[in-house]
Amino acid sequence: MSDGGGENVKEGENNLNHLHSKKSRSRADDFGLSIAKVAVAQICEAAGFQGFQRTALDTLSDVAVRHILEIGKTGNMFANLAGRSQSNVFDIIQGLEDLGSIQGFSGASDVHHCLLGSGTVREMVRYVGEAEEIPFAYSLPGFPVLKEREPGRTFEQTGGSPPAEHIPPWLPVFPDPETYVSLHKIDEKMAQIWEDEVGGPVEKRRELDKTFANLQQRMACNGTQPSVEVDFGNEAKEKGLVECNPFLTPPLQHGEKEVSLVLPPAKLSDEVFLQSANLEVPVSHISAMETFAPGIEAVKSGTFDFEDGRKKVPLNGRPNVRFKLGGGKRCLRVAISSQNQGIDKNSTWFRNDDGMDDKKRRVEQILKPSYESAGTDSLVN
Amino acid sequence: MNATSQQQGQGQGQQQHPNIEGRHDDDAALSEFLASLMDYTPTIPDELVEHYLAKSGFQCPDVRLVRLVAVATQKFIADVATDALQQCKARQSAVVKDKREKQQKDKRLILTMEDLSRALHEHGVNVKHQEYFADSPSAGLDPVSRDE
Numbered sequence: 001m002s003d004g005g006g007e008n009v010k011e012g013e014n015n016l017n018h019l020h021s022k023k024s025r026s027r028a029d030d031f032g033l034s035i036a037k038v039a040v041a042q043i044c045e046a047a048g049f050q051g052f053q054r055t056a057l058d059t060l061s062d063v064a065v066r067h068i069l070e071i072g073k074t075g076n077m078f079a080n081l082a083g084r085s086q087s088n089v090f091d092i093i094q095g096l097e098d099l100g101s102i103q104g105f106s107g108a109s110d111v112h113h114c115l116l117g118s119g120t121v122r123e124m125v126r127y128v129g130e131a132e133e134i135p136f137a138y139s140l141p142g143f144p145v146l147k148e149r150e151p152g153r154t155f156e157q158t159g160g161s162p163p164a165e166h167i168p169p170w171l172p173v174f175p176d177p178e179t180y181v182s183l184h185k186i187d188e189k190m191a192q193i194w195e196d197e198v199g200g201p202v203e204k205r206r207e208l209d210k211t212f213a214n215l216q217q218r219m220a221c222n223g224t225q226p227s228v229e230v231d232f233g234n235e236a237k238e239k240g241l242v243e244c245n246p247f248l249t250p251p252l253q254h255g256e257k258e259v260s261l262v263l264p265p266a267k268l269s270d271e272v273f274l275q276s277a278n279l280e281v282p283v284s285h286i287s288a289m290e291t292f293a294p295g296i297e298a299v300k301s302g303t304f305d306f307e308d309g310r311k312k313v314p315l316n317g318r319p320n321v322r323f324k325l326g327g328g329k330r331c332l333r334v335a336i337s338s339q340n341q342g343i344d345k346n347s348t349w350f351r352n353d354d355g356m357d358d359k360k361r362r363v364e365q366i367l368k369p370s371y372e373s374a375g376t377d378s379l380v381n
Numbered sequence: 382m383n384a385t386s387q388q389q390g391q392g393q394g395q396q397q398h399p400n401i402e403g404r405h406d407d408d409a410a411l412s413e414f415l416a417s418l419m420d421y422t423p424t425i426p427d428e429l430v431e432h433y434l435a436k437s438g439f440q441c442p443d444v445r446l447v448r449l450v451a452v453a454t455q456k457f458i459a460d461v462a463t464d465a466l467q468q469c470k471a472r473q474s475a476v477v478k479d480k481r482e483k484q485q486k487d488k489r490l491i492l493t494m495e496d497l498s499r500a501l502h503e504h505g506v507n508v509k510h511q512e513y514f515a516d517s518p519s520a521g522l523d524p525v526s527r528d529e
Binding site: 032035036039040042043044046047048049050051052053055056057059060063064065067068069070071072073075076085086087088089092096102103114116117120121123124125127128131133134135136140141142143144 | 404407408410411414415417418421422424425426428429430431432433434435436437438439440441442443445446449450452453454455456457458459460461462463465466469489490491492493494496497498501503504505506508510
């Protein structure tokens with residue numbers, strides 16, 4: 001009974017040890033150590049051993065590796081002491097004498113003895129003469145494998161001239177312009193999609209391509225979400241279809257003022273529902289637009305009442321800020337317009353919002369400015 | 382041979398003019414030994430030694446020096462192994478004296494941690510290992526004694 005229990009415990013221990021050893025064997029130097037283990041096992045076999053304890057073999061191979069490292073270190077140290085960077089035989093012999101000083105060797109007592117006749121060397125000569133020559137069991141590749149790096153071809157090698165004068169010709173050539181000027185393939189794909197959906201003319205598609213490339217760059221700078229896009233009122237009127245697409249807005253010009261309008265998504269959705277149901281905004285609701293003095297002034301002097309003005313701020317020629325908030329499949333949108341007709345259209349838009357699928361919505365979004373091209377400034381997503 | 386070389390060494394140390402002939406002999410012997418290393422293949426492969434020498438900051442393009450280090454390490458390991466073997470044999474003979482008939486079956490020479498740590502200690506390497514772990518008093522005893 002006690003036997004059985006004992007054996008069970010033993011087995012459990014063995015399993016645990018096995019697992020543990022497997023887990024811990026993930027060192028970078030595994031290859032070298034295992035080779036050292038084979039070599040040490042061969043040496044021990046030659047010495048007369050018939051079997052090993054695993055731990056003993058591990059320890060001995062570790063000692064062997066450390067011995068090599070120590071010889072290298074002391075050899076290097078003596079070379080540096082003599083003012084050299086490369087070691088020679090005498091550095092190694094001196095290092096070996098240092099390492100062997102614990103065990104002792106013939107002639108160690110004399111401090112001034114010549115290294116040529118060192119006792120350690122004589123012992124090694126004797127050992128080489130006596131010991132039988134056992135080559136390593138396996139043929140080894142050189143390790144660690146060092147990859148030859150191919151440097152990139154320079155402007156000189158390719159024969160081309162650098163695109164600008166300040167770039168010296170010994171620098172590696174630039175990659176193909178397609179890879180960094182514009183994203184052609186994606187452009188074409190997107191243009192194809194737009195053509196399918198919108199059916200726009202070719203010139204417009206070219207413009208889309210151009211602006212889309214710019215936008216791609218800006219997107220890469222901005223990060224992903226939420227991305228702030230700025231629209232221009234006048235240009236939107238001129239370009240119509242191109243500019244109203246939120247994906248196609250040109251970058252902000254130098255000197256243009258950016259009016260940021262920050263709305264948290266929850267309030268956005270509130271506003272959307274309130275707008276669509278033509279309900280009043282609760283008083284506790286504080287919009288970021290309230291702090292926007294010119295907007296409020298315009299509201300006071302404007303064509304519509306304050307209730308609407310909270311949500312719909314006229315932007316007199318100023319660039320409008322678009323906030324895109326990724327929330328699942330559906331994107332929330334608040335339209336801001338300075339004109340009442342625009343509001344009406346927007347409200348209808350939002351009323352129908354629930355029933356629309358994404359494709360239809362995009363088409364309408366693209367086509368809408370042509371409806372309201374008379375007075376609308378812009379559109380806020 | 383050892384005695385003569387010692388005398389030579391002492392002679393060099395005391396009288397500052399060295400024995401030129403003896404040094405020539407040593408020089409020739411050393412270069413001959415290094416040349417012979419080119420034909421000798423140590424058990425420890427060159428690649429391993431090169432790798433670890435490079436790791437330790439040692440740099441030398443000479444293959445003979447790599448072989449020299451390999452031979453030195455091999456000799457060191459062989460010395461340790463021989464010592465451990467002596468320990469093992471001594472221990473086995475001591476045990477056999479006590480209960481000869483029981484220990485007859487495992488007479489194989491096995492490199493154990495106990496012998497190895499003793500042998501390494503003589504060479505200046507301190508290896509401490511866990512002596513023994515037992516979860517129950519009877520776990521380490523061999524089955525025969527446990528039955529009793």
